[in-house]
Amino acid sequence: MDISVIIPLLNEAESLPELHRWIKTVMDKNNYLYEVIFIDDGSTDNSWNCIEAIAKENPAVKGIKFLKNYGKSQALHAGFEKAQGDVVITMDADLQDSPDEIPELYNLIKNDGFDLISGWKKKRYDNVLMKNMPSKLFNWAARKTSGVYLHDFNCGLKAYSNEVVKNIEVYGEMHRYIPVLAKNAGFTKINEKVVQHQARKYGSSKFGMERFINGFLDLITIWFLSKFGKRPMHFFGALGALMFAIGLLAAAYIGVYKLYKLSVGEPAVLVTNNPWFYIALTTMVIGTQLFLAGFLGEIILRTKNNEARYKIAQLLHV
Incomplete structure (x- = not known):
């Protein structure tokens, strides 16, 4: 199979028929052998019924329905597990990502040998204050922290080789950092492509300002895990040794100071009256x-067990 298109969604019933027609037109025009996997992440509207109707019309369409809303990362994880295409393309269901980008993304992976191509929405139609400015700050911090130099980490339109999606684990809210996860897994042929961004046609955005706060927290997490995830003792042990060393030095200072006072004939002072005693005690305990x-x-x-992070209520053609 040439291409797997993975589309996580939440309450996007209005856009699904149009999105499917658009994808099908592009696939038929280029004679691709393809599958489209819709992941219904706990929608409360008519999204799943739409997916079932589309699947009856087009056998290349498959569906995964979650029992409740688990988040975009879990939806992508489920889609990656089921994807069979040589090239895997992810996009959002809100029609802001253009399926017309698929052929070029496919060629960059299949013919040019890239592991991952990330979309860059250079010209956006979002609110400048609420989305564009926080997004620029977030992307700058992500570049500096991760060493992956992309302009738009959070763009939903990305293309991957099948090998990449089968060897990375997307969890929590880490969908923003899939390029970083790929790099940490050893896939270094990562690039970006300027893609068209379209104004939302139906409904409203499911993301608010809190996604940027969560994004920065996740950035700290992925930085820590990339450096110390496989060797936590290197981080905690180094800090512990430093704190313990400070405690030992403080204790030695107390001992030397007390001996000095005794040698010059001054009256002995209780160790607990010396503030360095508490510094030594605290730092050694922390160490x-x-x-x-x-x-x-x-x-x-x-000893950790890989527990399921989501529950699937229904599968369609998968």
């Missing part, structure tokens, strides 16, 4: 706790 955190991290890493 011990950090060591324990590192040990626990190593144990969890070696």
Whole structure:
């Protein structure tokens, strides 16, 4: 199979028939062997009924219905597991991503040998204050932190080789950082393509300002996991050793100071009256706790079970 198109969605019943017709027109024009996988992420409108109707019309259409809303990352994870195409393309269901981009994205992966191509919506039709400015700040921080130099990490229109989607694990809210996950997994042929951004035709955006706050928090998480996810003791152990060393130095200072006072004949002072005593005690306790955190991290890493992060209510042709 040439292409798998994965489309996560939440309450997009109005746009689904038009999106399907558009994708089908592009696929038929280019004679691609394809599948379209719609992932209904707990919609409360008529989205699933629309997917069922479209699947009856076109056997290349498949569907996954979640029991409730689990988030875009979980939806992409489910789609990646089922994808069979040599090239996997993700896009949003709101018609803001253009299926006309598919042939060029396919060629960049299949013929030019890239592992991942990320869309760059250079010209946007979003609210400048509410979306564009926070997005620019977010993308700048992501570039500096991850070392992956893309202009638009959060663009839903991306293309991957099948090998990439089968070797990365998208979890939590990490869909924004799939290029970083790919890089950490060893896929380094990552590039971007300027894509057309269209104004939303139906409904309203499902994302608010909180996505940028969550995005920055996830950025810190993925930075930490990329550096210390496989060796937590290196991080916690180093901090623990530093804190313990400070405690030992403070304790040594207290001992030397007390011996000096005794040597010059001054009356002995209780150790607990010296503020350095509490500095030594606190830093040594914190150092011990950090060591324990590192040990626990190593144990969890070696004994964790891969539990399902979502429940599927229904499958369609998958």
